[in-house]
Structure formats: structure tokens, C-alpha cells
Amino acid sequence: MLSTPFVLTLSLLLSLPILFLVAPRILPPHPTNHPIPISASDELDDINLFNRAIAQNSNSNPSKFFHLSSKNPSLKIAFLFLTNSDLHFSPLWDLFFQNANNNLFNIYVHADPYVNLTRPLSPLFHKFIPAKRTFRASPTLISATRRLLATALLDDPANNYFALLSQHCVPLHSFSYVYRSLFISPTFDSSDPDSSRFGVRLRYKSFVEILSDSPKLWKRYVARGRFSMMPEISFEQFRVGSQFFTLTRRHALLVVKDRTLWRKFKIPCYRDDECYPEEHYFPTLLSMRDSDGCTKYTLTKVNWTGTVNGHPYTYRPAEVSPELILRLRQSNHSESYLFARKFTPDCLEPLLRIAKSVIFKD
Numbered sequence: 535m536l537s538t539p540f541v542l543t544l545s546l547l548l549s550l551p552i553l554f555l556v557a558p559r560i561l562p563p564h565p566t567n568h569p570i571p572i573s574a575s576d577e578l579d580d581i582n583l584f585n586r587a588i589a590q591n592s593n594s595n596p597s598k599f600f601h602l603s604s605k606n607p608s609l610k611i612a613f614l615f616l617t618n619s620d621l622h623f624s625p626l627w628d629l630f631f632q633n634a635n636n637n638l639f640n641i642y643v644h645a646d647p648y649v650n651l652t653r654p655l656s657p658l659f660h661k662f663i664p665a666k667r668t669f670r671a672s673p674t675l676i677s678a679t680r681r682l683l684a685t686a687l688l689d690d691p692a693n694n695y696f697a698l699l700s701q702h703c704v705p706l707h708s709f710s711y712v713y714r715s716l717f718i719s720p721t722f723d724s725s726d727p728d729s730s731r732f733g734v735r736l737r738y739k740s741f742v743e744i745l746s747d748s749p750k751l752w753k754r755y756v757a758r759g760r761f762s763m764m765p766e767i768s769f770e771q772f773r774v775g776s777q778f779f780t781l782t783r784r785h786a787l788l789v790v791k792d793r794t795l796w797r798k799f800k801i802p803c804y805r806d807d808e809c810y811p812e813e814h815y816f817p818t819l820l821s822m823r824d825s826d827g828c829t830k831y832t833l834t835k836v837n838w839t840g841t842v843n844g845h846p847y848t849y850r851p852a853e854v855s856p857e858l859i860l861r862l863r864q865s866n867h868s869e870s871y872l873f874a875r876k877f878t879p880d881c882l883e884p885l886l887r888i889a890k891s892v893i894f895k896d
């Protein structure tokens with residue numbers, strides 16, 4: 535017969551691994567420098583917005599093929615600015631849009647309502663959408679992006695590409711170059727020779743970076759607890775990529791419809807330094823649902839050499855030159871990068887000086 539102390543010891547020993555397994559769920563997350571960000575009421579507001587966007591688009595089935603028709607007289611690019619500070623480069627973007635046909639684009643801004651920012655003078659930037667607070671390296675950035683996508687989907691059925699940008703992004707080409715590259719050029723995207731035939735674009739892909747071989751991937755995957763992403767997302771399905779992308783309308787809708795992956799990615803991380811959900815959610819979702827519909831590279835050039843604290847290299851005024859712009863454009867994946875980040879706000883003057891002669895000269 536087993537003695538009581540022995541049974542006690544045995545059960546304690548047996549419960550240790552179990553405790554270890556469930557520990558991440560029952561222990562409170564480490565204190566972080568921001569509160570657990572997404573409240574039930576914020577979540578409900580978002581779900582209502584997303585449902586409206588889904589309902590309005592339930593009859594249309596945005597396809598891989600774009601059609602110019604009487605119902606869809608123009609194909610537009612929705613420029614989505616996600617910011618938590620002034621839009622420092624809006625005068626440069628103003629010039630970018632100055633020569634564009636107004637029927638070919640829309641601009642939407644999600645600005646953190648807790649920041650007292652100066653609205654750009656240009657009326658182009660006056661579509662500030664209902665926004666909520668955002669925190670770096672947190673699921674609030676995913677929510678803000680989905681809010682921008684849903685609002686742009688609802689606002690104009692002609693929005694067919696959705697380009698996510700930040701206040702630190704600058705254009706590397708003229709509007710017409712960007713427009714032609716996305717909608718018309720049969721040679722712009724080097725990733726898919728079958729996307730065009732006889733010089734005509736047939737397929738439209740999302741330009742979103744999707745990588746599976748990053749050294750930090752495992753740490754990021756388990757950042758919410760060893761099994762927290764299962765069973766919806768196995769480690770083999772987990773991806774990383776640039777936070778800034780250009781999506782087709784079909785994919786914008788796919789992102790707004792998602793509930794399954796969002797339930798996982800909104801779980802707070804234990805460690806801030808291994809979190810960055812916004813760099814994982816979109817690449818993982820799109821790679822799982824329509825990998826072939828994505829180019830797997832981004833159109834926004836970032837310099838990750840000498841990265842500090844998860845921030846990419848930030849260019850200063852003395853570095854801004856025609857040569858820098860030409861260097862930033864160079865891509866192995868497409869004919870050119872279209873946007874670049876990051877620049878300090880005081881780069882505006884030197885950038886404006888070379889805008890006409892270099893940046894917008896294609």
C-alpha cells in the first residue's frame with residue numbers, strides 16, 4: 535500500500551510538467567511599459583466596421599483580374615498613412631499627388647488620437663479616419679491597419695491597391711510611375727513571368743514581404759507562450775515580413791474578414807523585445823490563405839544594416855542626395871522600389887530640393 539506522503543510527492547512531481555505547460559497561461563504577463571491594449575469596446579467598434587466592409591463587398595468578388603468597366607470606371611490606389619506623429623513629409627507627398635489625376639487615388643490617415651499633431655495644410659490629407667491609440671510592437675498596429683483597409687474598402691469600390699505607409703516613408707518615384715508599375719507595366723514585377731502575356735498584365739499580386747528563414751522566428755513564435763498559436767498556426771506556417779505593404783482589393787478584404795488568426799495575434803506577448811505582431815500577422819495570414827497571390831517582397835525600401843532596438847537605419851539631411859535616391863530604388867525583385875523609410879523629419883528640405891529634378895523624374 536502506498537503511504538500518503540509518497541502519493542503526495544508523486545502527484546507533486548507529476549504536476550510539475552503540467553504546471554510548466556500551462557504556466558504561460560496562468561501566470562500574468564510580465565509587466566510591460568504599456569497596458570494590455572485592446573479593450574472589448576474597441577474590439578466591438580472594429581468588428582462593426584469590418585462587418586460593414588464585408589457586407590458591402592459580399593456581392594462583389596474582387597478577383598486576380600482587374601476590369602475597367604462602366605461600374606468600375608477607374609482603378610485607384612488607396613494610400614493609407616499610419617502615424618503617431620505629424621506627417622512630416624506631407625509637403626513632399628503633396629508634390630507627388632500634384633500631377634496625379636484625382637480619379638486615380640485616395641488618401642486615408644489613421645493618426646493616434648492621443649497625439650496632438652498638426653494636420654497638414656493640404657486638403658489632400660484631410661481624410662482622418664476614426665482612430666484609436668497605437669503602441670509600438672503591439673497588436674494595436676494590426677488593428678489600426680485593418681481599420682484603414684476596411685475604411686478604404688467601404689469608401690470607394692474603385693480602390694484596387696492599398697498601399698500602407700508611415701509618417702517616415704517617402705516616395706522614390708512620381709505618381710504616374712507608381713501607378714503604371716502597379717496596374718499596367720507588364721515587366722515591373724520580376725517574381726512572376728506569367729503575370730503578363732503579349733505585353734498585357736493579367737494577374738495582380740499583393741506586394742508583401744513573406745519570409746520563413748529569419749533567425750528570430752522561433753522566439754517570436756513562442757512570444758505568447760509555447761503553444762499559444764496552436765492549433766491554428768503551426769511554427770511551419772509562421773512568417774515574418776515588412777510592416778509596410780501594398781495589397782490588392784481581394785487581399786484587403788481577406789485581411790478584414792479574418793477572425794481566426796487575429797484571435798491569436800492579439801494575445802499580449804511576455805517580452806516586448808520579441809513581439810512585433812504587425813510584422814507577423816499579415817505575412818502569416820496571406821501566406822496561409824493565398825501564397826501564390828503574393829510577390830513575397832515589399833516595395834518599401836528599408837535599410838536594416840546596423841539596426842538598433844528594432845529600428846531600421848534612419849537617414850539624416852546630410853545623407854540626402856540624388857545618389858541616395860538612385861541607390862534606394864535598386865531592387866532585385868522588381869524594376870524599382872517605390873517608397874523608402876526611414877528619414878528624420880528635417881530631411882524634408884533636402885528632399886524637396888531634389889524632388890522635381892530626381893525623385894519625380896522617371
Ligand SMILES: *[C@@H]1O[C@H](CO)[C@@H](O)[C@H](O)[C@H]1NC(C)=O
Pocket residue numbers: 650
Ligand atoms: C495641441 O497643440 C496646440 C498647438 O501647439 C496647443 O495649442 C494645444 O494646447 C495642444 N493641446 C494639447 C491637448 O496638448
Ligand SMILES: *[C@@H]1O[C@H](CO)[C@@H](O)[C@H](O)[C@H]1NC(C)=O
Pocket residue numbers: 837838839840841847861862
Ligand atoms: C545603410 O545603413 C548603413 C549604416 O548602418 C550605411 O553605412 C549604409 O550606407 C546604408 N545603405 C544605404 C543603401 O544607404
Ligand SMILES: *[C@@H]1O[C@H](CO)[C@@H](O)[C@H](O)[C@H]1NC(C)=O
Pocket residue numbers: 864865866
Ligand atoms: C541583390 O542580390 C545580390 C546577390 O544576392 C546582393 O549582393 C545585392 O546586395 C542585392 N541587391 C539589393 C539592392 O538588394
